[in-house]
Structure formats: C-alpha cells, structure tokens
Amino acid sequence: MTEGAADGREERTRAVPTAPLPRPQPVTLVGHGIRLEPLSTAHVPGLQGAVTDGEIHRLPFAPHVPAPEAVEGSVARLTADVEAGTRLAWAVVRATNEQVVGLTTFMNLALADRGLEIGNTYLAGSVHRTGVNTAMKSLLLGHAFEELELLRVEFRVHHLNLASRRAVEALGAQQDGILRAHRILPDGSVRHTVVYSILAPEWPGIRTMLAQRLGRCRHV
Template sequence: MRFLDEITLDDGRVRLEPLGHEHAEDLACAAASLKPLWYTFVPAADAVPAEIDSRIALRDSGMMNPFAVRRLSTGEVVGMTTYCNIDQPNRRVEIGYTWIGASAQGSEVNPAMKRLLLAHAFDECDAIAVSLLTHFHNRHSRAAIERLGAKLDGILRNHRIMPDGSLRDTAAYSILPNEWPAVRNGLDARLA
C-alpha cells in the first residue's frame, strides 16, 4: 500500500476517515472548544471549510493524506490528522497537522489514532521511518510524542516562519521499524 491511498482506519474507539466537507460542522465545534495558542495552529471555527479545502488540495497534489478523527463512543468528529511530507520512494512519512477538540484531549482518542496510523505505516506501507514534528515550545505535544516512545532526532532551528512572522524551532522525532513493536506494546497497554 501507499501512504496516499484513500483508506479508513478503525479500532472500535476511533475511526480515521478520509477528510471531506461532511465533517465541517463537527470540526467547527471541536475547533471552537480550543483556546488559541501562539505555538500551534488550529483553524478558527469559521475557517474550517477553508482548512478542509487546503488539506484536500494537498492530498490531490500528492503531499498529504488527511483524515477526520471520529470518536466512536460519541459519534462526533473531534479533530484532524494527516500523513504528510510523504516520501513514498524512500518509504518515509510524517504524522502531523494533528489537533483534537477539548472534549477528546486526555482521552483514548490520541493514542488510538496514533496506534492506527503507525500500524498502517509500518505493517501495511512498510515504512522505514515515521516522523512526528512539533514546535519546540509545545511542551504538551512533545510530552505526548515522547510517551509514544518516539526518539528525538534533534531541533531544526528557524525551521518555519509562523503566521505571525516569528521563527519556529521544530523538535523532530521519529520511530523506526525495529522500535515499532515496543511502541505498539506501549500504546496497547495504554489503551487496555
């Protein structure tokens, strides 16, 4: 399989569905539940349709495979995630551009979502590396990535220009195939 293949992933807790405009209303509610933070991006509720358009355009150009995240216990779509920075010839991919609404934070949603994406990348797409990047100052995201068992590859200084013009230092993490069994066991234990 390829990272760009249109797929639905489901573990009984969350379903990752190909992102579409049918998800906009739930996503707008989820986005409105979040307090804006200077070091991360979540679209404003009224900007959700444009964000969906942007992610679909990136999918169509071969750069991203975007998903809506549905929490099955409530049936609500509570966020977005993607395979991005896809390098199919080298079997490398990043999991990123992820956000979930306040009602799903600290729940089973994030570990279940990561478990599905990582399993698909390693077990179905034969990935040689899965990356996870975040703003250096996003301590919450960095802690969540480290809880997965991802290893810090380094800090990419002045990696991106933020919408406000500030420069972002990016903490770059990855998981390799030989690390996947331990990461999988850790996620399975968290979800048990």
Template sequence: MTWPAPVSLKGTHVHLVPLAITHSNDLSAAVGDLHQLWYTTVPSPENMRSEIERRLALQKDGQMTPFAICTPDGRAVGMTTYMNVDPINKRVEIGSTWISKDVQRSSLNSETKLLLLAHAFEVLDCIAVELRTHRLNAQSRRAIERLGAQLDGILRSHMVVANGTIRDTAVYSITAAEWPAIKAGLLGKIST
C-alpha cells in the first residue's frame, strides 16, 4: 500500500485532489511560460500528460503521492507531491510543486502548504517534512523561509537539470516540534 495514501484535502481557497489524467487540459492551460524557467523543472503544455503519467507511475511504485492543486470550483492550477517518502522514519518531502502565476503569492499557495503540512504532521504522524529548491531560486527560497522552515544545508552539485547545468539544492525542513508555531503563522497569513 502506498504511504502516504492518495487523499483529498480541502480548504477555503484550495482543494488538493489526487492527480489524474483528467487534469491535463487545465494544467496545460495553467502552466503558461513557467516551463521556460531554467532553475526549476515545470512541464511544458505539450508534455503535461506524460508528466502526469510519470507521477502516477511513481505513485504506483510507492515513491510519490501526487496532487492537483485546484481552485474551489475544481479548476486545476498546479501540481504538488509528497515525495522522497520514508515510511520507516515518518518523513516526506513536499516537492515538485508549481502553481500558475495568477495564484502565486496568494492565500491559495499558503493554504496548499497548510493542508499538506497538517496532513503530514497530524494524520501521517511525520517527525519532519522537507522542502527543497535550487540554491539560486530566490523566490522559492523566500517562500519556504516565510513558512518558518529551517535551512538544513546545501547539497552541492546535487543534480543535473534539464538545461545541462549542475544544481546545488537548498534543503529545508520543519520538525514536528516546530509545527504548532508554523501552523499558527500559516493560519494568520490565510485569514488576512
């Protein structure tokens, strides 16, 4: 059985639902030009279906739990996952996330993280949740730091990205002990 199991997580501003092929058209429209960013990996509109299939295959192998990030009316505006899952040590990474430019820096994004983190700590009983990004992705690093995640370190020359450059990966985490304060902060951001 896959851990974490596919689940729907619903908030006021966002619904996270198990990723499906049926999300392909919405996601192809939502991606805009994000796939052109050199420091991250976002599928292009023409590769959206194959990316969804890849994530679903990883889910089948127990390596990932993918979600479609949807507006309350059901329109998919991005994707996210629990990945690098470690059921023995009760750890997950929230990653492979992208959302449409029109909903970035909104309550939708904050609530997405709140729902994923609450599920990880309060339902899955995780001891820690990781978030990773390219060392040079300043926007993503600022967003992770605004959550209250702590920088664990930089994995130097960690991986080769699509354009052939070598990525240094900034690794952040939130521990179970830190979760109550981080949850309060996220709830404050969403209510304003």
C-alpha cells in the first residue's frame, strides 16, 4: 500500500456524521455562580439596567448593544429569531443577587455542518473582569460540544476591538483569518471581521483550563 493510500484511509476514519443536527431548543444553563435563562420579555427591565451599567451601549465597536430605550425592541427581535429556529438567546443572571447582567446568543446556526457562532454578547460594566464572562463561555461551550455535539464554535470580532479579541484568544480559540471590509456599520465605518474558532477535539483541554481559571475567581 502506498503512503498516499494509507493517508487517505486515515482521513476516512475521521469522518463525522453527515445527518443535520436537530434544531436546538431553549434550555437553562446553570453553573459557576451564574444562570443563563432563555431570553424573554421579562428580562427587559434587567437588560435596560445592564446596558446603562458602565454605559456599555456607548462603547466603540459594539453596535449590537442597544440603548436602554431600544432594549425592548431588541429582545422582541431576538425572541422572534428563537421562535423561527435561527438563534438561541439567553439572559445572563448572577446567582448571588438574581441580577440580570447581560445577554448572549447562539447565532448563524449551521446544523448540517455542526457549527454555530457565539455572538451578540454584552455584559454590564460592573461584571467585567469578574469571571462572569469566563463562566458564561464555559457553560455555552459545554452545551455546544457536550449536549448539542457540535464540531465547531465560532467567534467573530471587530478588528479594532482589541479587548474582545484578547478575551476570545484567552478562551483558547484559534484565529482562522480576517474577512476584509466585511461589514458597513451604522456610522458608515468599515469593519474587518476577525474570525476565531474552537473545534470539538480542542474542547476537553479548554474545559480544563477554564475550570482552573474559574477556580481562582473569588467573585463571579
């Protein structure tokens, strides 16, 4: 047998199922001091407080964060997407005080290819650098790889949003490339989109790393 034939056989043994995954359903995720609740209109007041906390709706490179008066409409659009099966959306609740501190979604569902994107995420300014983001990503990635049995989870970040890029890289995600002149933003600026991903075989090591990091967090 030639070397090329042996390599081809090895590649065939790595094949993944070709049947599309079933449509994922809203579910509550709990752990590490937070709770991710399926998004509903009941979360509107809490999210209005979250976007004013640190005025995160005014931060650069974050057009997805609504102003307080736009939260209700944003939630309505997101919940409509969930009903249509194109997205899952959660409110992030801090367990210690039951405070709604943010929002996150599974988006760009590619069920035939076993992939999706974690995006449209925002967190109140007061929980930045507290471990909440790490806890949230740990729950989302665990659900994606362990329950939904995905092959790939993707993150997309504005090329100038260095803080978000560092946060995604700290998760262990690998940069796949940059989509140049990918989007025209509401202010007329052009966004180059940096694409990152985590693959299923990488998740066990990343899960261990995140668990160690969360173990060092005093406040989540």
